[in-house]
Amino acid sequence: MRVVVIGAGILGSSVAYHLAMSGVDVEVIDEVHQGKATLAGAGIVCPWATKVTDPEWYALYAAGARYYADLVESLTRRGETDLGYGRVGALVVSEDRSELDAAEQRIQTRIADAPEAGNVRRVSAAEAKQLFPPLREDLDGIYIPGGSRVDGRLLAAAMTRAAIAAGAVLRHDHVSLELRDGRARGIRSDGSPIEADEIIVTAGAWASQILRPLGLEHPVRPQRGQIVHLRLPGVETRSWPVLLPMTSHYMLSFDDSRVVIGATREDNAGFDYRVTASGQAEVLNAGLAIAPGLASGTIIETRIGFRPAGDSFKPILGRVAGLEGLIVGNGLGAAGLTIGPYAGRLLAQICMGEKPDTDNALYAPASA
Ligand code: FAD
Incomplete structure (x- = not known):
């Protein structure tokens, strides 16, 4: 299976890491827009004190914090120790x-x-x-x-490096999407098509722009x-x-x-x-x-x-029903450095046809 991940913030780099660790052929394409959230995020990982009560959002927030210990351990095993994590x-x-x-x-x-x-x-x-x-x-x-803190820049870079060490490819480019025979098809900035069985859009605040040509009104x-x-x-x-x-x-x-x-x-x-x-x-x-x-x-x-x-706190994570081979991960808001690594793992599980650790039906994107 060949997968293209569009956007390498905390979410896309986690997707790439988890897919590459499972032996999937991954290409990550990131434009690195000015204002990429992962480069600016503070890095607080402490869900328990929040005043926000939305239960579905909190479930992911807490799961994200819990996942950090496993993630740090698995990165450390691969020699990735410079995470700014404490x-x-x-x-x-x-x-x-x-x-x-x-x-x-x-x-x-x-x-x-x-x-x-x-x-x-x-x-x-x-x-x-x-x-x-x-x-x-x-x-x-x-x-x-x-409670802990992490440097989002370092963590995302470490996950991307580990993915590359496992065979993933990283490119810096702008990708657009078009509708072709009921599927989303990626186009590189030089106009060439992107061959992929699955496209995963983790494009942060820019996701609405890339999804619009597919007829999707994305609420981020x-x-x-x-x-x-x-x-x-x-x-x-x-x-x-x-x-x-x-x-x-x-x-x-x-x-x-x-x-x-x-x-x-x-x-x-x-x-x-x-x-x-x-x-x-x-x-x-x-x-x-x-x-x-x-x-x-x-x-x-x-x-x-x-x-x-x-529109709500709830992240958007899952397959777009009605379009083959398109997965979206987005809407992490102010909690993405906490939720992102765990959510990336969920998206990788969905992509590989595995049962995700958290029932993603609650977070599914709007259908086409
Ligand atoms: P991003 O990091 O924005 O990455 C998206 C990437 O997609 C970008 O690199 C962009 O260039 C790329 N892209 C977009 N469109 C295209 C395209 N067409 N082609 C190719 N690439 C494309 N979270 C916490 O948990 N704790 C905190 O303490 C915390 N503090 C924060 C403080 C601030 C000031 C900010 C701004 C955020 C904070 N966050 C925090 C939230 C967290 O940083 C974000 O939720 C998270 O980084 C979002 O990650 P992302 O991967 O979805 O998006």
Whole structure:
């Protein structure tokens, strides 16, 4: 079987990895658009604290986090260890005790069947500040030892490299699709047709564009995220937990004295790839209000990514009924670095005719 995967973000690279590991002949084609979400994503992997209650979305979110241990182990076995992955814990903070009580209850209910979250416990403001030194002094917290962070760039690159080592081919090109005899057919930018038994579209926020010529109205739009990276020269940040205030902003740290503050969620910016004054101000103000100790950090970059945001939170994963040989994976929204590796495995299972680990009927794309 010959499979072409269009788009090599976290989702496409996971599909390619899992297919190649099963001996499938895979070609991955990626245009690397400006604003590719995987290159900008923060990298928080901690589903248990979310306020979102959609059960079908949460099922994938939690499964995605659970899958990380297996994935990291299987990549490590193949010599891929540079993933920016760390089980550094997560710290939910608030100045409002009743808000923390409600969060603790929510988390405890969810982790009843998620031992990977570890032994969740309340921490005092002093302990919270010890764990994340730039933090304000008056914020109590809930510590979740199983929370982790990953560098999406490194993880996607590692999965792609491992796929290539197993025989996959990676090309950088723009692909378009056309309808031919009841099937989708891929066309390269030089006009030549792509031979494939199966086409898997994992094109992120650009998926609607590539699916439209097939007559498919695909409900995914770009949601712009601006995310600021700071360096704290000489400060050892590698083991700081992910910081989750009860807002849409957050912080996380990496090995190179880097602290990341995220992020805007802009639904009406289209594919406008710019750092804006208001975006930068929003993120910095939110970050410094929670962690004033970051005020002297050096701004090293602001990344921009277009999250593939659907009408609902629920990802779209599966075969397009009515068109032979076409599979779509999309709509991972703000949780794609958590869900993507697991969802990629599901898409590979669907492609190979295996029963997917999670019933994908719930996530099926609209039919042609
Ligand atoms: P992408 O990574 O966007 O990849 C799609 C690829 O398809 C691109 O390379 C594009 O060039 C290619 N493509 C499109 N059309 C074509 C074509 N016609 N031909 C060839 N190639 C094509 N998730 C979390 O779990 N935790 C987080 O902390 C987190 N933080 C985030 C913070 C920000 C600021 C942003 C923007 C996102 C964040 N996310 C997070 C979400 C996550 O990054 C995304 O959901 C995920 O990366 C989407 O992956 P994807 O593979 O679907 O799309």
